[in-house]
Amino acid sequence: MTFLKKMMTHALVIITISALVMGCARRPSAEEVAQLEDLKAEVAALEREISSKEEEKSQLQQQVSQLDQDLRKCAEDKEKVRQRLQQWN
Amino acid sequence: MKYRSLLYLLVAALFVTSFAVTGLEAQDRMTRDEWQQQMAEFTQQRDELRQRLNTLESEVNALNEQIASKQDEYRACREEILALVGATEAEIRSLVERIQQLENQASALERLSDQDLLQRRGEVDEVKKAVEDIKKDKKSAHPDVYDRLMALDQRVKNLLDRLERMVQTYTVGTWSRDRDCLWNIAKKGDIYNNAWLWPRIWQANRDKIRDPDIIHPGQRLQVPPKGDGRMTSDEQSAANRYYREKREGLR
Known part of the structure; x- marks a missing residue:
């Protein structure tokens, strides 16, 4: 009986220590984990938005280049018209 | 004895279970320290991305303004050209x-x-x-x-x-020397070799020949190609009108 008591006491200690090791490590709460997930989602959304804006910026830059070309041609055309009209007169 | 065996069994089961559960949860349950670290990293990333996005939006707005200004400039240039030529x-x-x-x-x-x-x-x-x-x-x-x-x-x-x-050209010679009339010219081997095609020469030279019976020395007549040797409907009509007027004594 004494031996049994001793064994049961040892077991109880072992179980208690195990429980302490498993249960007492600090972990974030469910709300905190959700907060981290929301933050990650926000970062992903920002990355997508930035990608879209960069695409938009690239298209606008092409448009600016095209307009510069059109303006140069228009200026050349204007000068040619002046010269033709001078010959006309 | 029975109690001792049961006890040993209980302890063994507890140890096995605790190791198994710890092994599984270790994969998807972060510690508080890990959570805090990730929060800090993602917060910094979010702030940097927001700043980047703001900069991009400013750049896009500036580009839109630039485009509007250049479009106005282009329209003005086109208007100036219209004004120069006096047109709409x-x-x-x-x-x-x-x-x-x-x-x-x-x-x-x-x-x-x-x-x-x-x-x-x-x-x-x-x-x-x-x-x-x-x-x-x-x-x-x-x-x-x-x-x-x-x-x-x-x-x-x-x-x-x-x-x-x-179109060839033929310079009319004199009647006395060359016997040049439209009929004889058309008959020549290097022209049509066919006198009946004389209306073709007449029609091609209406500005010079009012009356096909009258051509003058020195006149340069255009001689259209012979083609298939058949008169066109215009040439035929002109010839028919000529012959009719001849018969009626109008010529």
Whole structure:
């Protein structure tokens, strides 16, 4: 009986220590984990938005280049018209 | 004894279970320290991305303003050109449409055989006149018009050159020496070798020959190609009218 008591006491200690090791490590709460997930989602959304804006910026830059070309041609055309009209007169 | 065995079993089961559960949860349950670290990293990343996005939005807005300004500048340039030639946008469009019609006419004439082109020489002259009229208009200096008009002018010149190459010329000699009349000229071997084709020479030279019975020495007559040797309907009509008037004593 004494031996049994001793064994049961040892077991109880072992179980208690195990429980302490498993249960007492600090972990974030469910709300905190959700907060981290929301933050990650926000970062992903920002990355997508930035990608879209960069695409938009690239298209606008092409448009600016095209307009510069059109303006140069228009200026050349204007000068040619002046010269033709001078010959006309 | 029984209790001891049970006890040993209980302890063993507890140890096994605790190791198993710890092994599974270790994969998806972060510690508080890990959570805090990730929160800090993602927060920094989010702030940097927000800043980047703000910068991009400013750049996009600036580009949009630049585009609007350049579009205004371009419109102003086009308006200046219209003012120089004294035209509206609608007038230039109308002129471009007219040139398109003439280009289509020129294309149709270019596709004709030599004989058909010769018969439709009048149409070539019409296109030529239309082009000349447009060239006289100051609006033709507009960039949307000028280059196309010059290209069309060249095509008309090419058609006229082609007609010119087709047509021989014959200088009328004297009656006493050459016995030159339209009948005899058409009969010549190097002309048509066929006197009945004399109306062809007459029709090709209506500006010089009013009466086919009267031609003058020194006249340079255009001699269209013989082709298949048959008169066209116009030539036949002219010949029929001539013979009728002869019979009726009107000539």
